[in-house]
Amino acid sequence: MSALHEHSITALAAALRARTCSARELTAHYLARIQDLDEHLNAYITVTAEQALAAAERADRQLAAGTAGPLAGIPIAHKDIFCTNGVKTSCGSRMLDTFVAPYDATVIERLQAAGVAMLGKTNMDEFAMGSSNETSYYGPVRNPWNLERVPGGSSGGSAAAVAAGLCAAATGTDTGGSIRQPAAFCGITGLKPTYGRCSRWGMIAFASSLDQAGVLAGSAADAALLLQAMAGFDERDSTSANEPVPDYRAQLEDDIAGLKIGLPKEYFGEGLDPGVAASVEAAIKEYEALGASVREISLPNAPLSVPVYYVVAPAECSSNLARFDGVRFGHRCEAPRDLEDLYKRSRAEGFGAEVKRRIMIGTYVLSAGYYDAYYLKAQQLRHLISDDFKRAFAQVDVIMGPTTPSTAFALGAKRDDPVAMYLNDIYTIATNLAGLPGVSIPVAPVDGLPVGLQLIGDVFQEGRLLNIAHRLQQATDWHRARPGVL
Numbered sequence: 001m002s003a004l005h006e007h008s009i010t011a012l013a014a015a016l017r018a019r020t021c022s023a024r025e026l027t028a029h030y031l032a033r034i035q036d037l038d039e040h041l042n043a044y045i046t047v048t049a050e051q052a053l054a055a056a057e058r059a060d061r062q063l064a065a066g067t068a069g070p071l072a073g074i075p076i077a078h079k080d081i082f083c084t085n086g087v088k089t090s091c092g093s094r095m096l097d098t099f100v101a102p103y104d105a106t107v108i109e110r111l112q113a114a115g116v117a118m119l120g121k122t123n124m125d126e127f128a129m130g131s132s133n134e135t136s137y138y139g140p141v142r143n144p145w146n147l148e149r150v151p152g153g154s155s156g157g158s159a160a161a162v163a164a165g166l167c168a169a170a171t172g173t174d175t176g177g178s179i180r181q182p183a184a185f186c187g188i189t190g191l192k193p194t195y196g197r198c199s200r201w202g203m204i205a206f207a208s209s210l211d212q213a214g215v216l217a218g219s220a221a222d223a224a225l226l227l228q229a230m231a232g233f234d235e236r237d238s239t240s241a242n243e244p245v246p247d248y249r250a251q252l253e254d255d256i257a258g259l260k261i262g263l264p265k266e267y268f269g270e271g272l273d274p275g276v277a278a279s280v281e282a283a284i285k286e287y288e289a290l291g292a293s294v295r296e297i298s299l300p301n302a303p304l305s306v307p308v309y310y311v312v313a314p315a316e317c318s319s320n321l322a323r324f325d326g327v328r329f330g331h332r333c334e335a336p337r338d339l340e341d342l343y344k345r346s347r348a349e350g351f352g353a354e355v356k357r358r359i360m361i362g363t364y365v366l367s368a369g370y371y372d373a374y375y376l377k378a379q380q381l382r383h384l385i386s387d388d389f390k391r392a393f394a395q396v397d398v399i400m401g402p403t404t405p406s407t408a409f410a411l412g413a414k415r416d417d418p419v420a421m422y423l424n425d426i427y428t429i430a431t432n433l434a435g436l437p438g439v440s441i442p443v444a445p446v447d448g449l450p451v452g453l454q455l456i457g458d459v460f461q462e463g464r465l466l467n468i469a470h471r472l473q474q475a476t477d478w479h480r481a482r483p484g485v486l
Contacts, residue, residue, distance in 0.1 A: 005165030023073025072115030095350030105202025122157030152182030177428025184452020196241030257291030262396030318362025403452030
């Protein structure tokens, strides 16, 4: 085989079964790449080499015995928001810099049962709050396509690691676009499942009604393999959906002739970079060549998704992050004078600027006298946004448009302008507010930087989205491009 990191998970799994390479050899290859290259990217917070090699050896024994599943021996990484037993789980924050989780999140548990080798925990925006991976306590992640550009966020470490070949795939979380946006910026496939499809148990909460675990991978076919292992009901998670999980791999090859594609006019207007628009339109034409039909639709309340999100998400963040007070776990200030001083200084020292900003906004909109004016109104608008999608899916099978308004921007370009940063998620947020599945796949690059096409489906239609994405990836080679800077 050529360089191992250049192959899909399907190809790697076939090589492991054919014994042309061992799981230990494959894992060692990725660990060597991390050691050589991650100093340029800062994609990992923690590397778990010993655990990874031990898991690889277990996978080799299963492969030899003929009892291995399709993911046995595949080296992956996890966003550092998932609790991992005996391993630091920091959420990219000083607040949890010393926290070692005493149990595994359900997503971790299920992937370990599938036989993957965990290479480590990836860098992220602090508590998943950010769109550029610049709010991390451990420093910014760099985009492997251009080291002076952001990789997107908050799952930027996972996206950069996959794009640079520092893991075969990675987990991420998506609260307002935090899987799809970095997937677009890094030229890979990123899937956010329907809310409730993957358990949130053991995934440290930012905004509980929006957060969803998902996958970053080299292709839709690879994403289907991981989602198959991750998805399903979990009685420990009250928001977990008790819905049967289909065979995602079996759906990949389904014909898409007659597919009805909806293009929201709100996603192709002012603010969209012309190069990104042209790239997305070229991909739409490829779908038409595959037998799909296209029609313009309207999501009239979509422009309200950013203000709605930045009321709902900070409100939930304010509540969820109240537990980090310096008392039970996490950062504690030195020599507090009294309990009030302990709370104030521990939180002031432990949280970064963006997290503090969102806690303050959230506390304000939930306060007496402002709840009805802000939070209640935002929840009413959230229903209107969801209703727009319901009407759209009565007319079309899938909604398509750009994942982001531009290609990856320069490090530091929007760091001091929160509103400009927030608007970067303008096309992805509505999907979270409505609880729908979405996937970003790479299309033709612009000026050497990746562009993402977003596909949005109706509830629990992940299999159909992966099928639609896969058929484009069979017809084109955009998803095979890899960064050359490393």
